[in-house]
Amino acid sequence: MPIITIKELSDLTGIPPKNIHTYISRGKLIQRKDKLIDDTAQVNADFIVKYRKIKSELIETPVLVTEPAKKQSKIAPPESENKPESEKIYYSENKLRQLKGEKLNEDIKLAKLRNDKIEGKLIPTDIIQRAIQEVIQRYKMTFVQQSEQLIRDLLNELQAGNEIITKACTKNIEISNAAFTRAIFESKQAIKNSISESLSINN
Numbered sequence: 001m002p003i004i005t006i007k008e009l010s011d012l013t014g015i016p017p018k019n020i021h022t023y024i025s026r027g028k029l030i031q032r033k034d035k036l037i038d039d040t041a042q043v044n045a046d047f048i049v050k051y052r053k054i055k056s057e058l059i060e061t062p063v064l065v066t067e068p069a070k071k072q073s074k075i076a077p078p079e080s081e082n083k084p085e086s087e088k089i090y091y092s093e094n095k096l097r098q099l100k101g102e103k104l105n106e107d108i109k110l111a112k113l114r115n116d117k118i119e120g121k122l123i124p125t126d127i128i129q130r131a132i133q134e135v136i137q138r139y140k141m142t143f144v145q146q147s148e149q150l151i152r153d154l155l156n157e158l159q160a161g162n163e164i165i166t167k168a169c170t171k172n173i174e175i176s177n178a179a180f181t182r183a184i185f186e187s188k189q190a191i192k193n194s195i196s197e198s199l200s201i202n203n
Contacts (some may be wrong), residue, residue, distance in 0.1 A: 004019070005037070010040075050111075132191075
């Protein structure tokens with residue numbers, strides 16, 4: 001069946017329809033104008049093969065759940081009931097379905113992270129913060145040197161004494177340090193806010 005609906009694609013891959021719409025918006029799937037999916041398109045075909053494989057691997061992996069031990073009764077049971085029962089291992093369909101769904105969602109998230117890392121979309125935030133801090137520090141040094149020279153030239157023209165020039169230069173350094181420290185702080189905060197917004201949108 002070359003043309004399928006979002007619901008049919010969800011059944012094939014085990015991916016919720018909401019997540020499928022997200023993949024469409026990111027270009028990982030191509031949807032026709034009539035809202036249907038052409039599974040003969042290469043992008044769609046590769047996507048279906050990938051996630052059907054993940055789904056089949058999850059289904060083929062059984063989850064064994066051990067029955068919890070029964071609490072000891074305060075009243076001693078008859079002698080025939082005192083004998084320990086052998087551990088019972090059984091399949092819990094509801095638990096199995098739940099675990100499969102959780103594992104599939106985790107696999108999808110990990111696959112996206114690996115793909116984003118390969119494509120260079122993920123960069124450690126500490127590297128970005130250090131780079132911004134180094135750039136700001138370089139601009140700070142240039143700014144302080146040039147502004148200090150400007151202050152000296154102006155005050156010399158006004159025939160100000162060395163004491164006034166020294167005070168003006170010292171004040172310039174204090175103001176510059178405060179401004180650039182604030183700039184570094186706000187840039188780091190902006191990076192954190194951008195990451196938080198991006199994660200909230202993806203979720």
